[in-house]
Amino acid sequence: MPPTCSTKKCTRISRWLCDCCQQNLCLRHLNEHNALLISQLYPLTDEINVLGNCLNTLDIQKIIDNNREKLEQWRQDCYKAIDCLFEQKCQELHQLVNEKIGQQRKEVNQVQLKITKLFNAQEANRQDIELLISTIRQLETKMNKLEETCCTINTRPLIIDDALISIKNMTEYELDLSTLSPISRTIACPKNSIGLLTGNDQYLLKHQKPNLCLFDREMNVVKQTLWPYDAINDMCWSSALDRFIVLTENNIFLINENTMSIDNVDTIEERDWGSCTCSDTVLDRID
Ligand SMILES: [Zn+2]
Ligand SMILES: [Zn+2]
Incomplete structure (x- = not known):
């Protein structure tokens, strides 16, 4: 006996396998399933038209x-x-x-x-x-x-590197670790140096026991000053103050990148400063 349609109460002979529900159906029910599928096309047409119009009106x-x-x-x-x-x-x-x-x-x-x-x-x-x-x-x-x-002035033309600006096609939610550039330079740290690093447009600031050092782009130490204070909890650059901010447990220090002078600007014994960061106008400290 030939198999019947899978639809409930239908006794007709099944003719084809419907590809949407994977059931064997008779011709009539197959047509019904087909019509149901076709009807789903209408809202899809509307949706894609809306997206198309959206693209047209995009500024x-x-x-x-x-x-x-x-x-x-x-x-x-x-x-x-x-x-x-x-x-x-x-x-x-x-x-x-x-x-x-x-x-x-x-x-x-x-x-x-x-x-x-x-x-x-x-x-x-x-x-x-x-x-x-x-x-x-x-x-x-x-x-x-x-x-x-009286004096002679020698000038060299400013060579502008195209790589100073890169414009990349951004894919949403994409974090491609393979695009990280390979290691270009490393800094050897003396024992018991603090591993924190911060920087401004010109220099990187790093603790190299027993000094605080400024490194240039080639990772050469260009300036340094003795750091006789407590362990450093965090450091950041403040463009508003034009100083590096160095945080220890109870103190906030400002480092002048030109003179490498260290100014203690805040001592609060009963608070422990943990970390800091700067916006153009505000210093945030977390204790
Ligand atoms: Zn079906
Ligand atoms: Zn049927």
């Missing part, structure tokens, strides 16, 4: 503008860095020229003083006159050359 310019802001910020920061170096070099130049002119003025004054003395005494010998003439000639030559030989 592409806004997405670009939002991301462009970050590029713009980078540009402003770079301009600032160039302006800062320019100002610093202008000051150096100013100081150097003033020092040279000052030195020259001093020498002129000395000769003037000598002549006045000879006048006042109303006594000068041939040797005095010859010495004065030679000194004045020397001064004259120096002064004539002053404009050209």
Whole structure:
């Protein structure tokens, strides 16, 4: 006897296996199942049309503008860095020229003083006159050359590396550990150094017993200062204060990256500071 349709109470002969429910059905019930499937297409059409329209109304310019802001910020920061170096070099130049002119003025004054003395005494010998003439000639030559030989400025063009900015296609929720760059440099730590590390635009700050050290991009120690205080619980950079913040159990210290001076700014015996972090305006401490 041929098998009957799997639908309840249907006695017709089953003809095909329905691929949605994996049951053997008669032609009529197979058609019903098919119609049910077709009916599910309508809401799907609506949904995909909504997504399509959404794409049409998406403000592409806004997405670009939002991301462009970050590029713009980078540009402003770079301009600032160039302006800062320019100002610093202008000051150096100013100081150097003033020092040279000052030195020259001093020498002129000395000769003037000598002549006045000879006048006042109303006594000068041939040797005095010859010495004065030679000194004045020397001064004259120096002064004539002053404009050209005061200082020389050598500059190198700024080489801009394309890799300073990378724009990556971001996939949602993706964390691809294989994109982590390989180890480029390592720092050897003396025994009992504290393993914390923090940094700003220029330097990394690290405790290398018995010192606090600043490392440059090549991982060379560029500055260091003795750290005679307690064990460090945490460190961070504060751009608002322009200082590194170092936290020990009861104290907060500020480290000046230029002078490496250490200032204790807060001592609270009854609290134990655990860790810290900074925003542009606020220091958060967790105790
Ligand atoms: Zn079915
Ligand atoms: Zn049937």
